[in-house]
Amino acid sequence: MNNITNLLSVTSPAVVRQRLRDSAEIALLDVREEGPFAGAHPLFAVNVPLGRIEERIGALIPRKDAPVVVYDDGEGRTAKAVCLLQSLGYLDVTALEGGLEGWKLSGGEVFIDVNVPSKAFGELVEHVRHTPSLPAREVYERIESGGDLVILDARRFVEYNVMSIPGARSVPGGELALRVRDIAPSPQTTVIVNCAGRTRSIIGAQSLVNAGIPNPVFALRNGTIGWTLEGLLLEHGAARKGGGVSEPNLGVARAHASYLAERTGVRSISTSVLEHLQADPVRTVYRLDVRSPEEYAQGHPVGFRSAPGGQLVQATDEWVAVRHGTIVLTDDDGVRAQMTAHWLRQLGWNEVYVLEGWEGLSVETGPESPMLLRPLPDVATISPAQLHERVKDDGVLVLDLASSSEFRRGHVPGARFVIRPDLVSHSDFFTADDVVLVSPDGIAAHLAARDLAGEKKRRVHVLKGGTQAWHAAGYALESGLDAGKALSAPNDVYKRPYEGTDNAAEAMQSYLDWEFGLVAQLERDGTHSFRVLEEEISANG
Template sequence: MSTVTTRTYHDIRQALLGGEELALIDVREEDPFAQEHPLFAANIALSKLELEVYARIPRRDTAITVYDAGEGLAAVAAERLLALGYSDVALLEGGLEGWRSAGGELFRDVNVPSKAFGELLESVRHTPSLAAEQVQALLDAKADVVVLDARRFDEYQTMSIPGGISVPGAELVLRVAELAPNPTTQVIVNCAGRTRSIIGTQSLVNAGIPNPVAALRNGTIGWTLAGQQLAHGQDRQFAAVSDATRADAAARARKVADQAGVSRLDREALAAWQADTGRTTYLFDVRTPEEYAKGHLPNSRSVPGGQLVQETDHVASVRGARIALVDDDGARANMSASWLAQMGWQVAVVDGLSAADFSQAGEWQAPLPALPQVTEIGVGQLRDWQQAPGTVVLDFTASANYVKRHIPGAHWAIRAQLPQALERLPVAERYVLTCGSSLLARFAAADLQTLTQTPVYVLEGGTARWIAAGEPVEAGETHLAAARTDRYRRPYEGTDNPREAMQGYLDWEFGLIAQLERDGTHGFRVLS
């Protein structure tokens, strides 16, 4: 039976500098993680460990080191990882404080490796940019300009530059020629802050497109701080491109990938990578989710390229692993790979695929351990029970989903904080657990049953089934049994952030280069 050992800050640092595979996992909720963590720490909250870990750390003998800030979560996570079949599990000696006291650099926010790389990229390449006031003047003058929003479509819809078009990052090189066919058209790339606009703009520069191109300096944050109005609910999107445009974009992207040292794999070489039990290989399809659902390579995961570059740690949580990328046009995989290579990953593009290779349809399904055995009830049973006192409903969905809508009277809770939540709940004759689908609720039910003699049930099909049955819902923070620490509120999200928070976020980004230098483990190299 494997046992939990310890690793020190110096052990982790040595492994990072040596390019060894490792997973440094912060098992706290996202908000405390975002307050401070090591550069290459990945956040897999104890609350969702079983739902995420098999995809994010696929090789069971990966060297995993878990930590917390003294809450006791890491020890629980380590034992749970051993039970899930992982054999090389260690606690970080001293936890977060041990890292700090040993001289380790700590970073704020989320997706920090990508954001820090973006700042380094701009400082080295002097990525062209225009201030919000300059872009507004161009729009006011009805100049020949096109604004391309490099974020996800849902982010674009929340708030965007008036007249902007949604073109998530990896799509830029593929789509730009038909969105700005006149080579004199000024192309502006924006995101909410800085990273995706810098990388998107530099992608177009690296690909050698003929148009003048610039990032919107500081994104929608800069736009807001300049006192300019954002649009809400826009739905402008790119259209299909011609074969000639696709071929030209593929050639441009391949040239950049070759310059970055991206490897090439055919199906046989990919199979050899995947069969190598001594290395971790991630296989990501970087096309749009809609394209992936229509047909994809078996065992590939849908991770649109722009988000992969922005949120690498969310999906490739083993630093030092290998990443193989797939598309069906040669542009998106090569451009995405060029950035991952510069960010220190061993990355390859799978070549020579035909339509027949994209043989599996449907959405990606996360690999899961065996689900706990629970007692389920239907919507009708819960409705009947709620007519009388004694039934306490616990909802483990994301807090943002709970606030949007939940079963009337349901209490929102964080799975890893169940003992504390129980102290805040009314006396129950029975507990009924739910979440969006009741998948997470099943694992929470097993935990709760060890803490109480009160019967525990799970709502079959979760809150989604309740809503589909036409049952009533309520909204707001009506019954919180835990603080909403499950998600860090990004200062560039939403439409109601204080100006001070937005400016503070920009100031933080500007300071990342100095932090990278102090940390010294990043391994980034920017193409000249």
């Protein structure tokens, strides 16, 4: 059992579960790397590795006195995380009594994989609503016979581009109800929704059923995993997208979305009500723009984060760490926010609102910026040109704090992969007098530079602008990750069995088998408060 209970204020697993059942705000943070987290964690735990807290926590927990409970599995990270959170201004931070082992011993249910609440909810939706689906072989035969059908890939475009069902087009889940009537104007056209596995296929297909489209609608059973296991070939590099929306179809989609929002208890609010919500001292408020990242960059209300609707439903824990916090969504069409909100309500979020307009709000352009809680430390920097000259010197050690997946895609030649918590513990093995810290945009490297301050009078610099600036300056990147040269085990990223093109059949089948068992796990856990609409829904009904 974790021995930090003698040093820190603790919260028992029973209290955590009771707050979840009572719909009271609570954030349960797992501060291990994503690999161990995916191996075992409570249902509503949110993974924020110790070395990433400063980068992510401001967005994940915007209210400083929200109750936060932290745990690990005996790795010694909990106490450090609690102290760090307190130094960042969080006022109600405790350790989970006994850590992960204490959760298990108390009878708490343990789940594997990532984004589990949303995946379990998807299985429950199919169980309750009997969402129609077709197996891969039947879909393939319909394609080969020239059937009247469209295949809509509900994943992010980048996932679709890597691998897709032949002929499918990219329509991320939050866009489906908005665009489907223009994509399939004939009610006789069959609409098939797919993802890589099951969740976004199910939620996407059920979204269209809920939205009242007259077409036959099916989820592709088990997504691209099912397609691959059937021995069918996938397409790579596809770039087909959904297309525009006509005014008549926009009106119909908006009417159905409004009806669904009303049926599920979503409220539309003005900017003045938003200000009132934000002023509530005991309420954690999340402001999220559910449009595409491209639209967000063209203009969005200040303070709203980019959270494309389909992904927000699929991976709510990547944006919202305080369970039972208040969520305010916005769009510019009256469809996407309401469709997303109607799912979030079913996912057990009691306070979900849609902002009616942006009147009186400041609007800014550009991509989302990190919500850091304090300025980056003032550290010595080095330009890409300077580093390019110095990497020829064997005395310079380049350490890259990117995620292992980012590192594999491309890093400064000769750089060594390291996870931030390992910087100090491995520093005795550094033989170089000069260390250059690198990360994709330079932020993680700036934050980590303090960790080596005063270490043996070593000179520490940060690559200004990070790997992105290096690449933009025209310097080559090296790919791959040599485990023999890495200073950390690359367990910071969990290998999803449904992403990429090199997954073993056994891993894919095991993943599907796990998803099939999630409904039973939800029942045993008893903390979810999901509420799936059981009856058929119609704006005309």
